[in-house]
Amino acid sequence: MEFSDKQLQIIETAEKLFADRGFKGTSVRDIAEEAGINLAMISYYFGSKVKLMEAIFEVRIGSVHMRIESLLKDDSITPLQKINMLVDEHVERVSQKECFYKIMITEQLINKNPAVLHATRQLKIRNAELVGQIIKDGQKKGVFKKKIDVVLMLNTLVGTVWQTMMNRDYYREFNNLQSLSDQEFNTLIKRKLSIHIKKLFKDILTNEA
Amino acid sequence: MEFSDKQLQIIETAEKLFADRGFKGTSVRDIAEEAGINLAMISYYFGSKVKLMEAIFEVRIGSVHMRIESLLKDDSITPLQKINMLVDEHVERVSQKECFYKIMITEQLINKNPAVLHATRQLKIRNAELVGQIIKDGQKKGVFKKKIDVVLMLNTLVGTVWQTMMNRDYYREFNNLQSLSDQEFNTLIKRKLSIHIKKLFKDILTNEA
Amino acid sequence: MEFSDKQLQIIETAEKLFADRGFKGTSVRDIAEEAGINLAMISYYFGSKVKLMEAIFEVRIGSVHMRIESLLKDDSITPLQKINMLVDEHVERVSQKECFYKIMITEQLINKNPAVLHATRQLKIRNAELVGQIIKDGQKKGVFKKKIDVVLMLNTLVGTVWQTMMNRDYYREFNNLQSLSDQEFNTLIKRKLSIHIKKLFKDILTNEA
Amino acid sequence: MEFSDKQLQIIETAEKLFADRGFKGTSVRDIAEEAGINLAMISYYFGSKVKLMEAIFEVRIGSVHMRIESLLKDDSITPLQKINMLVDEHVERVSQKECFYKIMITEQLINKNPAVLHATRQLKIRNAELVGQIIKDGQKKGVFKKKIDVVLMLNTLVGTVWQTMMNRDYYREFNNLQSLSDQEFNTLIKRKLSIHIKKLFKDILTNEA
């Protein structure tokens, strides 16, 4: 389905507000005011508040896919390099689509819109399968060890990134980084996070014992 | 503050519903009906829905503290053992207080009750400091390496456990464990999770590189 | 189900307004204002506007039953007398429960509330059966002729009464009865109507031809 | 006023929907969608929803006139035959213009559009006068009895036909006519109804007593 510019504008506003206040905590009036449109336009364009949420997923779900199909076929890159690229990509993606990730989480936890749950589920399964293939490939090539729990590994990736991003401020405070600009700090934390997880993954993937 | 039996009964019901449907998604009427009490009693006992939420935190926040004061002083246990005990304890705690953890997360993400945020913040800072001390101790004893990012490490712990618990069903499905009973599966996933994180932590703490 | 005084007050107000403006043409706000109660009380007491309509039927449907069980068994009254009593009763009933009859008709025509349609249907079938029995009795006794179409006969009763009551004013105007008081005119029209239908029924029931 | 083909198409669609769901129960959007035209065209062509309703009456009211002017003058037909023809005609007309009759009734009962009420009123008065003339003619010729209540007689005609048509299904069920096709049943019920009313009228008109 295609969305007009006006629809995309509403979707972006709604995404921001849903992320900040939750689905129930955001009224269609809030969205309309923030987007500078008449409140009735939301029903007009999307049918209902629920379907507006689904439209957000329709628009965004593609852009949060782990893009690894191409990696899979590329033999000039080692499996470990592939995994590392994937980590970088995920950190960057969460950083850039933070609003959408927040929404995904609260939808799974409490709102449970069926269409949204379905899309999220498909995404997770697909990602696990693709990563599973990279790992199998590494195992075949003898560079990864035999027993690897793909799901736990991905949970560490997703969980660590999310926990770090959501609690950015604690990290800043605990490490006395208030002097950095927001942008500098953001760059720093993404780099630290990326290195941290890559190190963990190298251990998981290659360290026998 | 002390709570009567009736109040505790309301708190438990509210905790369950808030965890399942979110704060905004749960009406005081829902809570009253589920708890089998009169609707007006909630305002009567707690003053308001918001204060009921705060009461939940008042009751539960203590029980999710990492209990490591005693560990810190105990010299018969190695620092790595302490960390491992901490991992086991956290996995167990999240598993047993799942409802409360869910509420903590959604409150941080979207509801942002100031009193709740404050309590959560204190908890996090305190935990980071305590773990930081164990690590410093290990470093002094020369068994942990020098540069360790305590916050990232804790984020990996908390993020991985949470991500795994919240997505239990994916793990079950992906690993074809549908034949296990709920209880068997629960025991299994906690063990796997614990081993997984301990391995990561051993790597973080001891592997120079 | 029992209704409190307040509920009955709301029901009566709603009945009047529904009869006058139709279900869709009456807002719950209208009802609340007319009944002098808070608008939210309607949901509080009945659940919804639709269920309020159903409550009207629950309360009224009994009082519009043709009360002929007792007539059936009474052998001191001739079948024709029974039919005549029934006509009188129906004329009186429609005159007194005019609001409710109006609602019944519009519900059947356009609103089609399933619960309401069901109740109305039961009422019609039951009435047809009871009248059918009186007629069979009369036939057995040899005072009524053999072939009588019970449904058409009842349609003439119900249709004529309804058409006359609904168009009272035409009758008044056409027969130049503006000088009568409302009450006098009402008494007159009921008598005329009753005699008119009884005459028709005597013809239907006894006139071979 | 003349209506274009497009306007007539809208009028027909609106008539069907108004008959089925009532005026308030039918949105202009419903009509536009069902008629396959743009929503704004309704206001564009008719000015408003209310005026669309009035247009329906403008188009249809003529076709439900009892066409008896010619009968009045025709001396080759007896007054009773004239009345009988009138009954047949009315039964047929209601059967064919059922939608419009439904609208007339609900407009009188609840919507009460002044223009519509006026048109309906004119129709009724005119019909009563025309029938009154036939009867007077019959009385002059000595074939009808002296005292005849024209309005009640017409109410019996209109009421019985309407009641029977609206409750066709009860008639079918009560008389076990489910085996007939819709068309067969329709023919049957019209014939039965016609005979029934003619018999009543013969009684009213000729039976002294």
Added chain:
DNA sequence: CATGAATGAGTCTTCATTCAT
């Protein structure tokens, strides 16, 4: 102490109509 009843603000949605093109 406990409760059924009541309230007013707020929810999402639908509506007939209008306007710019």
Added chain:
DNA sequence: AATGAATGAAGACTCATTCAT
């Protein structure tokens, strides 16, 4: 002539809270 977009009013309903008893 014809239309997609827009609008403001009104719709039914839910909510947390309060009050009289």
